[in-house]
Every structure is written in structure tokens, then in C-alpha cells.
Amino acid sequence: MVEFGDMVDHFGFTLMKTFKQRYLISDKHWRKDGGSILFYTGNEGDIVWFCNNTGFMWDVAEELKAMLVFAEHRYYGESLPFGASSFKDSRHLNFLTSEQALADFAELIKHLKRTIPGAENQPVIALGGSYGGMLAAWFRMKYPHVVVGALAASAPIWQFEDLVPCEAFMKIVTTDFWKSSPGCPESIRRSWGAINRLSTAKGGLQWLTETLRLCDPLTSSDIRRLKDWISETWVNLAMVDYPYASDFLQPLPAWPIQVVCQYLKDPNVSDSLLLQNIFQALNVYYNYSGQAKCLNISETTTSNLGSLGWSYQACTEIVMPFCTNGIDDMFEPHLWNLKEFSDDCFKQWGVRPRPSWITTMYGGKNISSHSNIVFSNGELDPWSGGGVTKDITDTLVAITISEGAHHLDLRANNDFSYSGIFATVALPVRNLAFFCSISLCFQAWTAERC
Amino acid sequence: MVEFGDMVDHFGFTLMKTFKQRYLISDKHWRKDGGSILFYTGNEGDIVWFCNNTGFMWDVAEELKAMLVFAEHRYYGESLPFGASSFKDSRHLNFLTSEQALADFAELIKHLKRTIPGAENQPVIALGGSYGGMLAAWFRMKYPHVVVGALAASAPIWQFEDLVPCEAFMKIVTTDFWKSSPGCPESIRRSWGAINRLSTAKGGLQWLTETLRLCDPLTSSDIRRLKDWISETWVNLAMVDYPYASDFLQPLPAWPIQVVCQYLKDPNVSDSLLLQNIFQALNVYYNYSGQAKCLNISETTTSNLGSLGWSYQACTEIVMPFCTNGIDDMFEPHLWNLKEFSDDCFKQWGVRPRPSWITTMYGGKNISSHSNIVFSNGELDPWSGGGVTKDITDTLVAITISEGAHHLDLRANNDFSYSGIFATVALPVRNLAFFCSISLCFQAWTAERC
Numbered sequence: 045m046v047e048f049g050d051m052v053d054h055f056g057f058t059l060m061k062t063f064k065q066r067y068l069i070s071d072k073h074w075r076k077d078g079g080s081i082l083f084y085t086g087n088e089g090d091i092v093w094f095c096n097n098t099g100f101m102w103d104v105a106e107e108l109k110a111m112l113v114f115a116e117h118r119y120y121g122e123s124l125p126f127g128a129s130s131f132k133d134s135r136h137l138n139f140l141t142s143e144q145a146l147a148d149f150a151e152l153i154k155h156l157k158r159t160i161p162g163a164e165n166q167p168v169i170a171l172g173g174s175y176g177g178m179l180a181a182w183f184r185m186k187y188p189h190v191v192v193g194a195l196a197a198s199a200p201i202w203q204f205e206d207l208v209p210c211e212a213f214m215k216i217v218t219t220d221f222w223k224s225s226p227g228c229p230e231s232i233r234r235s236w237g238a239i240n241r242l243s244t245a246k247g248g249l250q251w252l253t254e255t256l257r258l259c260d261p262l263t264s265s266d267i268r269r270l271k272d273w274i275s276e277t278w279v280n281l282a283m284v285d286y287p288y289a290s291d292f293l294q295p296l297p298a299w300p301i302q303v304v305c306q307y308l309k310d311p312n313v314s315d316s317l318l319l320q321n322i323f324q325a326l327n328v329y330y331n332y333s334g335q336a337k338c339l340n341i342s343e344t345t346t347s348n349l350g351s352l353g354w355s356y357q358a359c360t361e362i363v364m365p366f367c368t369n370g371i372d373d374m375f376e377p378h379l380w381n382l383k384e385f386s387d388d389c390f391k392q393w394g395v396r397p398r399p400s401w402i403t404t405m406y407g408g409k410n411i412s413s414h415s416n417i418v419f420s421n422g423e424l425d426p427w428s429g430g431g432v433t434k435d436i437t438d439t440l441v442a443i444t445i446s447e448g449a450h451h452l453d454l455r456a457n458n459d460f461s462y463s464g465i466f467a468t469v470a471l472p473v474r475n476l477a478f479f480c481s482i483s484l485c486f487q488a489w490t491a492e493r494c
Numbered sequence: 495m496v497e498f499g500d501m502v503d504h505f506g507f508t509l510m511k512t513f514k515q516r517y518l519i520s521d522k523h524w525r526k527d528g529g530s531i532l533f534y535t536g537n538e539g540d541i542v543w544f545c546n547n548t549g550f551m552w553d554v555a556e557e558l559k560a561m562l563v564f565a566e567h568r569y570y571g572e573s574l575p576f577g578a579s580s581f582k583d584s585r586h587l588n589f590l591t592s593e594q595a596l597a598d599f600a601e602l603i604k605h606l607k608r609t610i611p612g613a614e615n616q617p618v619i620a621l622g623g624s625y626g627g628m629l630a631a632w633f634r635m636k637y638p639h640v641v642v643g644a645l646a647a648s649a650p651i652w653q654f655e656d657l658v659p660c661e662a663f664m665k666i667v668t669t670d671f672w673k674s675s676p677g678c679p680e681s682i683r684r685s686w687g688a689i690n691r692l693s694t695a696k697g698g699l700q701w702l703t704e705t706l707r708l709c710d711p712l713t714s715s716d717i718r719r720l721k722d723w724i725s726e727t728w729v730n731l732a733m734v735d736y737p738y739a740s741d742f743l744q745p746l747p748a749w750p751i752q753v754v755c756q757y758l759k760d761p762n763v764s765d766s767l768l769l770q771n772i773f774q775a776l777n778v779y780y781n782y783s784g785q786a787k788c789l790n791i792s793e794t795t796t797s798n799l800g801s802l803g804w805s806y807q808a809c810t811e812i813v814m815p816f817c818t819n820g821i822d823d824m825f826e827p828h829l830w831n832l833k834e835f836s837d838d839c840f841k842q843w844g845v846r847p848r849p850s851w852i853t854t855m856y857g858g859k860n861i862s863s864h865s866n867i868v869f870s871n872g873e874l875d876p877w878s879g880g881g882v883t884k885d886i887t888d889t890l891v892a893i894t895i896s897e898g899a900h901h902l903d904l905r906a907n908n909d910f911s912y913s914g915i916f917a918t919v920a921l922p923v924r925n926l927a928f929f930c931s932i933s934l935c936f937q938a939w940t941a942e943r944c
Contacts, residue, residue, distance in 0.1 A: 054851070056591065060846060138508040407639030
């Protein structure tokens with residue numbers, strides 16, 4: 045675990061201040077002769093947590109003789125430009141952008157090459173998942189002189205403006221549940237009305253509080269939040285619907301949606317029975333360990349993710365339109381309302397989103413002049429709706445992982461993923477063009493040297 | 495002449511302020527059907543002046559059915575983000591960077607495509623000269639989704655760090671004078687000592703003031719400035735050593751260095767005669783019109799260039815190391831001293847340069863993964879020392895214009911340039927690969943359609 049003093053503002057010269065950017069480094073398998081550097085472009089959370097959930101890099105390090113570097117994204121984990129004041133106000137948050145983060149990565153790589161004997165002339169490959177995958181792709185696009193290629197895993201680089209339909213995400217979530225049993229999404233679809241009815245019935249709020257084992261008593265003003273919390277739970281389940289027991293956002297069994305949907309097979313039940321079933325389903329996500337005494341509607345995920353920072357990023361650059369119609373998906377209908385979103389952002393952070401900036405900056409769908417990026421997406425992953433799932437050119441290739449959820453592409457090798465996922469990534473030589481074209485050849489991914 | 499409201503800070507969200515960016519537009523030759531857009535990436539000066547000195551674009555507009563757009567660079571001309579306060583202090587200047595300027599260009603092109611019917615799907619080509627040429631190249635590198643290619647004319651993109659020897663620039667200046675007559679640079683080389691001797695002799699300062707027809711009496715503390723002013727004059731002459739009478743930095747005859755060197759053929763003369771000759775030479779540059787009553791050592795060039803803004807840029811991002819040794823060049827020996835330079839910058843602007851940032855950002859010599867950039871350089875141009883003068887790949891091509899000075903590549907067609915320069919640009923089909931490869935074909939530059 046090391047730190048590097050990087051500029052807080054790469055794009056202006058008034059603020060002559062550096063901050064300590066944390067990064068993790070492993071040279072266990074690294075060889076100065078013929079080796080390479082795999083560089084994880086950290087995303088919105090603690091880099092140690094990402095490191096522990098990116099087994100893929102460890103799996104391939106030996107075969108690639110690779111040094112591994114995991115760089116923490118500014119404003120997350122311990123890489124706080126203004127320490128405890130970093131989230132104080134919009135002035136302190138002003139340097140939380142993807143452009144600044146990419147510049148950090150570029151400076152860090154320069155620093156490593158300058159200071160680690162033997163690293164200077166080695167090729168660097170960027171890897172990242174989710175927002176980190178977007179950063180990996182963007183890093184290759186903007187700094188092709190720094191990284192020879194990128195693996196952009198589960199990276200929804202097109203979840204912006206109208207590049208993809210705003211319904212796509214929630215439709216995939218719904219399909220994931222539908223695959224377990226058609227009754228499952230139907231139960232969820234009906235649950236919203238059931239909650240509405242129960243919450244306005246006499247004693248209904250108390251009944252809901254008890255039935256859902258909520259930590260705090262519901263009031264009528266909490267109903268919106270309750271439904272959002274439940275929705276987010278289904279979304280999270282779709283993201284981590286892994287084929288083996290795991291602990292990414294929460295400790296979960298293998299194929300958790302199947303487990304959840306066991307309780308929701310039959311939508312044709314009374315409101316009260318439906319909500320009791322919903323509780324059983326939620327309980328799989330929030331209490332698989334059996335340790336939880338109650339469910340807290342303020343929490344949906346691991347605290348390793350930096351929700352404050354992400355909320356700011358979503359309110360500025362990373363403006364992702366989502367919507368539901370309740371017909372193609374199992375959620376309450378909700379339009380994408382930029383005005384409302386912008387007003388909420390202004391209230392919370394004193395800033396307003398610029399929804400078209402990312403497209404201006406990174407090109408939207410017009411990226412064919414770039415090269416050497418592999419976009420991998422899990423078929424089950426709702427984020428694949430905003431991802432690149434078809435080859436764009438010979439060197440901008442898409443890999444779809446059937447039965448794969450979010451971030452599975454970067455998780456450690458295991459029995460399932462070895463036969464199912466890893467092999468998908470490993471075998472087709474075509475997908476390796478981007479490594480080979482830079483006169484690099486990774487034995488791990490193909491038996492033949494380039 | 496039009497204005498566009500662009501963000502003052504593209505890379506942060508706290509400052510929710512726009513400014514009026516000026517641009518010039520001509521659709522005289524533009525066709526909606528099969529046309530294109532030529533976009534001048536404005537540099538450090540008034541855009542009207544650049545427009546008037548970029549006849550090349552006008553010359554080719556008809557054949558390309560092209561719309562012409564000249565975009566003014568922020569902080570120059572009338573495009574002042576904070577109006578009269580724009581240069582007040584480093585906080586107001588904080589948004590004067592190449593990255594912000596490129597983002598302005600990208601937003602402006604989006605705006606034009608959105609608002610001009612017929613423009614939306616037309617290819618845009620970036621063109622620029624000098625710093626504007628650097629911007630054109632960088633624009634294609636960073637925003638290849640916005641421009642299909644770039645003509646980077648007289649663009650010293652490698653005049654940074656140690657990418658080229660710091661002596662290169664002044665060596666070329668010296669060679670330009672040497673070509674007229676070997677005695678000419680020798681006279682200049684000897685003039686520095688002559689000035690030093692005369693300035694310390696009794697009555698010497700007054701003699702120099704009179705002999706050089708200076709507007710203000712010299713004091714001994716002005717001698718450094720005097721010599722810098724004279725040096726800069728020789729540099730400027732090398733830049734504008736055009737084959738025809740012109741008025742770019744100053745009104746000048748054709749091949750002005752030949753005219754200047756007529757007075758400096760013989761270096762073996764007394765100090766006082768040498769300085770009288772130097773005056774005659776300077777007078778060619780400063781008083782070709784015969785209107786000047788005296789010479790002002792505070793001025794070397796047209797006021798159309800924004801010297802304040804450029805000084806700030808040189809003190810932050812655009813850190814170009816220059817040096818002389820007095821042997822390979824005709825100047826007093828001067829090492830490149832970053833520390834001293836940085837201290838001067840801090841004194842003047844309250845900022846310090848980051849000399850390696852441009853290389854981090856734009857790749858230095860490692861740019862081969864980009865495409866569709868033509869780098870044109872004049873053989874006589876001292877800036878060619880920091881330019882790309884050899885092909886890098888099939889689509890990153892270099893064109894050297896023999897007998898060409900700075901910015902000549904973008905000047906209007908004329909008898910000389912047609913047979914000499916324009917044809918060099920026009921004829922070899924190989925150089926057109928970058929247009930053709932985007933399925934565009936410019937009849938003007940080749941008889942054959944792609």
C-alpha cells in the first residue's frame with residue numbers, strides 16, 4: 045500500500061496543492077524481462093475492496109509476468125484531496141471528475157515508470173470494472189500513449205443522454221427475475237400497489253414495519269423511500285447474481301435471484317401474503333448470514349462504496365438517465381426527469397448536471413477511431429444495457445459472458461467461471477488482437493506467441 | 495462574426511458561468527450536399543487577424559464545398575471569460591489552458607451541428623497554425639469523434655521538455671541568416687559584445703540611443719532588454735521570411751532576411767559601424783513603411799497577438815525550453831534555467847509552470863496510435879525544430895515546405911506559393927490518406943476520388 049503525491053487540479057494552475065493518492069502494488073509475479081504492468085483504474089470505492097474483488101488480475105499475473113497496480117480514485121477510500129473536508133461543499137468537490145481521475149492515473153504511471161527500475165519500457169494495460177471499466181476505456185481513448193490497451197469490464201459507457209433507451213437497465217433486471225420464474229417479476233410488479241394500499245390502510249404502516257422487520261417505524265412519508273429501497277435491492281440482486289456464493293455488495297448464496305424468487309413464484313396472493321413473501325425475498329439479500337436483527341431502509345449495499353462521492357459525480361458528469369414504464373419492467377412507472385434531477389442536485393450539492401458533457405468528452409457512440417479496448421459484459425448484468433456488446437472494429441471488441449452478472453468478468457477464477465467465463469475471455473484469439481498488435485503477447489490468453 | 499456561450503470551466507462544476515466565445519463563419523462556398531466544415535482552432539490572438547492570415551482555407555473552400563469556421567481562443571481577442579478582469583490575477587486566469595480551449599472547440603462544433611441545418615452529419619477538419627496547429631493536432635488526438643482529421647501547420651508539438659534539443663530553434667534562426675550571407679550571422683554574433691562595450695563606454699548609452707533611433711533613452715539597466723528585443727527581432731524575421739511582401743507581424747518586403755543581411759554582410763568592422771549596420775537591419779523590420787519616427791524596445795510584434803495571455807500560458811502549460819550557446823547560433827550563450835523561469839513566473843503571475851504536463855497529456859513523441867494528422871513545417875521556420883518533420887505512420891504524415899517560413903503553410907495561395915508551396919501540399923496523394931480514409935475525398939487536393 046503506497047501513496048503518490050498527485051496534483052489536486054491538473055487542469056488549472058492556481059491551486060498549487062497535491063494530495064496523497066493511495067495505490068496497491070504487487071510485484072510477486074513481475075519480471076523485468078518480458079513483463080508488463082496491469083493497472084486497475086480504481087472506481088467509486090475503497091481500492092482494497094476492489095483489489096479483493098478483482099481476482100482476475102491476480103489469476104493472470106503469473107502468466108503475464110505482470111506487476112499489478114490498483115490505483116484508488118480520488119475522493120474515495122483514503123485518497124481524499126482535502127481530507128475530512130473533501131465532501132464539505134461544492135468547492136471542495138470541484139476536483140472530483142473523471143478527467144482529473146484519468147490525469148491522476150497518467151501521472152501515477154509516469155511516476156512508477158520513473159521510480160521502479162525495469163518498469164520504464166514495459167507496456168501498461170488498463171483494467172477496470174463498472175465505472176472503473178468506463179475509466180479504463182476512457183483512459184485508453186485519451187491517453188493511448190500511456191496504456192497500450194484496456195479491458196473495460198461491465199462498463200456502461202453508453203448509459204448517457206439518449207445513447208441507449210433509458211428503459212434498458214430495468215428491463216434487464218426484470219428479465220433476470222423472469223428467468224427464475226415468470227411469477228417472480230409479476231409478484232414484484234404487484235407489490236408496489238400492495239404497499240400503497242397497505243400503507244394507507246388503518247394500522248398498515250405498523251403492519252408493514254413489523255412484516256418487513258424494519259429497524260425504524262414507517263411513517264407515510266417514508267413510503268417512497270421504502271419502495272426505492274426495495275427497487276434498489278432487486279437491482280443489486282441482478283448485479284450480483286453470481287453462479288457461486290459471494291460477498292460483493294452483501295453475503296449471498298449462489299444464484300441469489302433463484303433463491304429470492306422461490307418466495308415470489310405466485311403473484312396471485314393477497315396483499316398481506318405478497319408483502320410477507322417480499323420480506324422473505326429481501327431477507328435473502330439483507331440477512332443471508334442470519335445475523336441481522338432488522339432491515340434498515342437507508343442501506344442497500346456495502347460501505348466500501350463511496351456513496352457520497354458517487355452521488356456528486358452522478359449530479360455533475362455521470363448523468364445516467366433511467367426510466368421505467370411498469371409494463372416492460374416490474375417497477376412503478378417513472379419517467380426520466382432531468383429538470384427534477386437537476387433541481388435535486390442543486391439542493392444537495394449546489395451544482396447542476398451537464399448531461400451531454402460525457403458524450404462531448406468521450407465521444408458517445410462515435411469511438412471507432414480508437415483501438416485496443418475489450419468491452420466485456422455479463423448477459424445478466426443490467427449495466428450491459430449501456431455497454432458495448434457488439435464489436436465496433438477489429439480492435440474494439442465486445443465479449444458477452446452468458447450467465448454473467450455485473451463485475452463477474454473481473455472476479456477470481458473458479459470452477460464455474462473457469463469453464464464458463466474465464467474461457468470465454470481466454471480462448472478466442474481474435475479478442476487478443478489488441479494485445480498482440482502492440483507486439484505484446486500474453487501467453488495466458490493464447491497458447492501462441494504473437 | 496458570431497458568439498457562442500461556452501462554459502468557463504469545462505472541468506469543474508462549481509463555477510456555473512458561461513462566456514461569449516467569438517467565431518467567424520463563412521458559408522459562401524458551403525454545400526449541404528457533400529460539403530464539409532473546415533474549423534480553424536484559434537490561437538493566441540485576435541481571430542479576425544488569424545482569419546485574414548489564413549488564406550489557405552479560403553483558397554480551398556470552394557473546391558471542398560466547405561463551410562469555414564474560425565474559432566477564437568478563450569482569453570484572446572474578444573473572447574474574454576471575465577471581460578476586462580480576465581488578466582487580473584491567477585484566479586481569473588485559471589481557465590486559460592489548452593484543455594479548456596479544446597473543450598470550447600468541441601462544444602462549439604456540437605452547437606454548430608445542432609443549429610445549422612445540413613451541418614449535422616458533415617465531417618469536420620481541424621486546421622491551425624503555430625500554437626493553433628498544436629491545438630489542431632491535439633484536438634484530433636483528444637476528440638477524434640469531433641474532427642476526422644487535422645492539418646497542424648507550423649506546429650511545434652515537441653518543443654517541450656527534452657523532446658528536442660533546446661538549441662534547435664535558435665540554430666535554425668541562425669541558419670536562415672547564414673543562407674543570405676555567412677557574414678550576416680557573424681555580424682549579429684559580434685553585435686552583442688559591441689553593445690556591451692559601447693554601453694559601458696563614456697557617452698555610449700546616448701550614442702546607442704541615437705544610433706538605434708530609440709524612442710526612450712537607454713539606461714544601463716536596459717541593456718539586457720535591448721539585446722532581448724534585438725534577438726526577438728531576428729527570431730521574428732526568421733518566422734516571417736516569406737517569399738513575397740507581407741504584413742503578418744510587421745509590414746515587410748519579400749525575403750526580408752535577404753534585405754536585412756544586405757546591411758550585415760561584413761562582420762569585420764568597428765563596433766560603432768557594426769551598430770549602425772544593425773540599426774539599418776532593424777529598421778527593415780520596424781520601419782519598412784518609413785513611417786516610424788523611432789524604435790520602441792517594448793514592442794516587437796503586432797498587437798493582434800495576445801502577449802499577456804501567452805505569457806501566462808508559457809508560465810503554466812506551454813513551457814518551451816530554449817537555449818543558445820553562441821557557437822552553433824548567433825546569440826549570446828544562455829542556458830535553459832527552469833528554476834529561474836519558474837521564479838519569474840511566480841513573480842509575474844503567482845503560478846509555477848508544470849513543464850512535463852503537456853507530455854503527460856498529449857503524449858510527447860509517443861503519438862503513433864493516433865491518426866489523420868498532417869504536420870506541415872516550413873524548412874526555414876525556427877519552430878520546425880520542435881515540429882514533426884518525418885512521417886510517423888501512414889496517417890500521421892509530415893510535409894516539409896522548402897523555402898517556407900512560419901505559418902506560410904496556411905497563408906493564401908499566390909504565384910510563388912502556388913508553384914512552390916501549395917503544390918507541395920496539393921500533389922502527393924499519399925498525404926491525403928487522412929481525408930480519404932474517412933471516406934471523404936477532397937477534389938481540391940487530388941484529381942481522383944477516393
